[in-house]
Amino acid sequence: MSGPKTAPTSTLARAGLRAHWPALLGTGAVLALASTMTTLTGVLFESGLREPGGAGSLLVTVASSFSGTALVLVVMVVAATTTLALRGRRREFALLRAVGATRGQVRRLVATELALLSAVAAPLGGLPGLALARWLDPALVDAAIVEPGFRSTLSPLPVLGAVALVLPTAVLAGLLAARETVRAAPTAAVRESAAETAPVGPVRRVASLVCAIGGVSVAATPLVVPGTVGAALAATSAFLLVGAAALAGPLLVAWTFDRTARLTARRGGAPTRLALVNLRGFSRRLTTVVVPLALVVAVGTVQTTVDTALQRATTQQLGAAIGTPRVATSAAGLSGQQLATLAAAPGVDAVVTVADAPAELQTDADVPDSLGWEATTLRAVDPAVEPALLDPDVTEGSLGDLAGTDTVAISSDTAFDAGRGLGDRLRVRLDGHDATLRVVAVFDRGLGVGGELVSPATLAAHDVTPVVRLALVDGPAADAVPGTVPTADFVASATSPDAGSQHLSTLLTLLLLGFVALGSLNALLLLTAGRRDELRLLHRTGATARQLRRTVGVEAVVTAAAAWAVGTAAVVPAVVGVSAGLLGASAPALDLPAYAALSASVVTLAIATVLLTAVRIVRAATTTGDAR
Template identity: 40%
Template sequence: MLSLAWRTIRARRGAFAAAFVAVFFGSALITASGVLLESGLRAGVSPLRYAAATVVVTAEQEVTTEDGLNQRFGDRVPLAADTAGRIAAVPGVRAAIGDVSVRAALRGGSFPLVVHGWSSARLGPAALESGRPPASPDEIVLAGAAGVPVGELVQLEIGAVPTPYRVVGTIRGEPAAFLTDTQARLVSGRPDRIDAVAVLAEPGADAEDLAARIERAVPGVTTAVGDDRAEAEFLDVGAARQFLVVMSTAFGGTMLMIVLLVVASTLGLSIQRRRREFALLRAVAATPRQVYRLIATESAVVAAVAAALGALPGFGLSFLLRDALAELGAVPAAFRFTAGPLPVVAAVLACLLTALGAGLIAGRRAARISPAAALGEAAVEPPRLGRVRQVTGWVLAAVGAAAGITLPLVVSGGPAIAGAASSALLLVIAVALLGPRLLTATAALLTRLGLLRATAGYLAGANTRARSRRLGSAATPLIMGVALASVQIFTATTTDAAARTQVEQGIRADHVVTAVGGIAPAVADAVRRVPGVESVTPVARTSVLVSYQELAEQVTNAYPAQGVTADRLGEVLDLDLRRGDLRALTGETVALSEIAAGTFGVDVGEPLTMSLGDGTSHTATVVAVYGSGLGFGDVTLPNDVVLAHTGSRLNDELLLATAPGTDPVALREALTVHPGLELADPRAFAAAPNAASAQSAVNLLLNLLLLGFIAIAVVNILVLATAARVREFALLRLVGAKPRQLRAMMRGEAAVVVVAAVGLGSLAALPPLAGISLGLTGSALPSVPPLAYLGIVAAAVLFGWGSIAMPARIAMRPAPIAAMRAGD
């Protein structure tokens, strides 16, 4: 059977080309997604400062949730300062060095650097090039790149607060500064805490064994060896790995379903065009089992070869994605991906199983039908879709439409938005099942409207009805592409527009004050005394972890949070209060966005437990619910609560309300007492990109990649369906049809396909978009930029029309008699 299948493939390369292309590109996408997942689990960057350490010890920086995924805390979880001494007593440890890292700057913020304790200098790569180590609290060792000679006084700014230090030494290497260990912990704001412990092992000690002994001797810590040490050094490495895991599983699931649908549709169409061949096999006594085996073997051979070859560009695509994600700030620039064999195995197996299943389903009628009936059906398609297929399609369409619109009305919060977004997949599957029926209905509508006129129009409508299965299979990816492109792009535009509007309407401050590395609380007090300043509201940003029940399951997710002071908050910030009182935001209280309150299932007066930035469990009473969660974060806490549980203990900005007539120039000059402060216009603050916009950009990038695959599939399938009609075109020409009439007929068919794709795709996108907009903004009208929608329509016209018109011209090139002899 393998030999027969191989000869068939070689003899009918055109029939299998489309299936090969679909599997090839599908395998590339699956491989790329698998590389993202594997990299999130095993990849990272090489350690720098901790490269000389055998083991790096930290507190637990994440929690394991009920679904098995890890969620990282919003900030670094510190260790007690005496942890280093306890680790030093473990057998095999030569030295245990407690380390802290503090962001600072020189010269009014123009030279940023990181401050450490001197004992950590032995970890490298810093090396003393002149002078001596610091011995007293007012002494400092600076990077030589700062250009400050030994003996000079410098102003070290932490949180825009300058402190004088005398330079006693310089180092070459990293842009860093070193104080005494005690002073470094003091300026960190946590004198009894350290960030990590770098362990130097005795000669011959095994790193893994030593790490295990440390974890047994000092409960509550976690250890890292090898490249995992970088995760203890750079918090964004762990966040990037978590992001890759979440993104690859969420996007990969959607992508896998689309790839499987496209591969199944393409392979099914390839088998449909060979109905005459299977009919002849049945007529010459081939058994259904033999036909099944032939189809399965052909599908397996084509899928295996195409999937294996497609995995190679899949690796290249994954590394292009790595560069794009680094540009968007989703992963560190030095983050390396891991390219192992598992993604290839997964891609080949997924494509192979899909091809086998699609081939057997598409060929079941050819295998089971009687030989006489098979020859009769070889020329004419079955007139109706199967009842089960129709019922399933209409049920999915009804459920998808109802879920998209009604879920945000009956359920609040994140589950409603997620459910509305998921309804798009149900509608896409419904379109795939009902494609032939929907295409026939479109042709009938265009006929009633008089748009399919004259002989060419009549033939186009008749062909659409007679070949609805083949044309439906070809048009389905185009309809699916329009629907998914609309949902993905307009969800992003709706979210961005709502966030931008909330920030623009919510910022009432006259000025925004920022500083490199953050702003100390003492600076906010000093700014309040500046003439013309009526109120100052410090803002500290972080994220919190909240556990809640979703569909009877415990779910833990991270949410953006801000810390503000309640005093005169309304003068600088309007959070669109819905209920409660923001003036009560003091002590153990919290305010939530409307979406977050619905997601967590709490309201004003009820308690909410969360994990703060440093992992501390915190229970607070909800005192207010507001509407501007997209613009300002889902969780708002008292400023002192946020500062007490962040590593820097610094605010991100100050919102200023000034007296009428206050001169901005005079205000800027008054702030020069703190050289690191910068005075900005609130409009610049509103326009600044945030984490939500970066996430939106990543989602758009990934969905454009998926839409690119759908575009390839559209061209692939439409070309296949059109090129298979050589005999039909030849027969029409033999009975008197002229080439221009055939081209007009194909333009009519192309019009039906394009109108169906744009109309049905847009209709399928409406329920999820309305539901998403309703859940996010309270309005059922999403933000749809006209140019973006026209771009989707233009792409549908370009791909649909071009993929039918061009192969039709090629198919009409042979002389009619020669085409009839060649067969299909």
């Protein structure tokens, strides 16, 4: 590679891609899938931003929530896949150094190869992302995120954004993976390419410690910021802790298997001891495979935990807010005659109406309308309502002050999102025109009763007629009033997730899990298929085919157990934090069936993939070894 006739880096890179296309095929597929996820996220954002009149605010909110998880997964899975693919070529890069290639030439070769691969895979992966966005349109409509007749906006921008994310991530991960080989002296690089000798550096140790401390700290956010905001922040702790495990993986593996090897030194057979020593000696390789598998457990458990905790919190808050034994409801709205009939029924002492009016709430005045306004529902209640009948749990101010026009009571979540407090002004958009309301109270049960409460007089002052969909009926004979249902039944029905929202949530979660699972599958295949020379050498030194299969089997079981343990340990603080933020001091809102299914899937995927691939690899290694 030196001298006047050195081939261009791009030519060598293309030759390298052709020579290693079977191994790079899986890496390219993962890069394409990463582009698909990123493009889908971009289409959701763009479609929401382009909707006129703020009609896409809910879609922007959904896109923001989805992108927060999707982009983190894209970066982590792409980095892990690229790192593992290039680790299998350490000897090749070391030989290039030995025959005269400079450090800069090897770096440029690695960067060019990955740039060429990403430049092809990312745009190709963006096309299914555009199709996937259109496929989600009916689910978005069914979940009432967008209006009927909605069609996603398709443009090149999301695809370009996906390329801009995937390409540099892959290149950077590749350069980091080849760093040890490039830094070593040429002869040392060849010698070290067959084993992992470099210790974990101080920068990586510090970064791991920072991620671990950050993950635990973020999980404790609900202690300072209660409600949905604190719970959402707590949920992100799982990703920080998985990242910490990825950075400190070699240290954790060495510490764990040193002690495990001592315990099994006498009781374990030769394949078991060989497997443990192998895992100990190639701890970086094991870490690269464990991280995607751990993410499957972490992502799925966190998503289902948040959904479960939100549903439980909404049920608790609505049940605690309503103090009457019976309620009357109507999706189309209760008429004045119906309300009068309820009030005149024998044994009824009071009827409290709760009316709804669609509106938009300004959360940020410094950004475009599609980002600064959120769709909401203003609930109109009587300012003089008794807390024994309807209690939103006011913590500041008084609901009685709603008697004045242009006043509003807001939940603690709305106060945090909008940055408003008692006495501040809140801008809302009612029936197409803006209004400024003064905050006169702050309450805690926003999930149950809604984010904003106003008086009927405030809505009337702006020519808005709310729809009475709920009436609270109180009295000694309320149970006998026709047209009413027990409050407990109403709460259970009102807080159960509707089919449309549940379907959309399931689809988005499955997309995330499918992407991570395919990344994990590719990592397992790369790891196992890249061990042909290693297994051949073991066979030549006396290991039988049966011992090799048992060794690989033990490694597969340990890899699966390690992935499950890391994923489980990473989600524990998140589960506790989310539950504390939404439910207070109660049992964690862990969806045990979902967690069990995810755990079983990870273990089965790891063991089955490794064993099925290993059988073929061991047969090839032992057959070739015998022939020679």
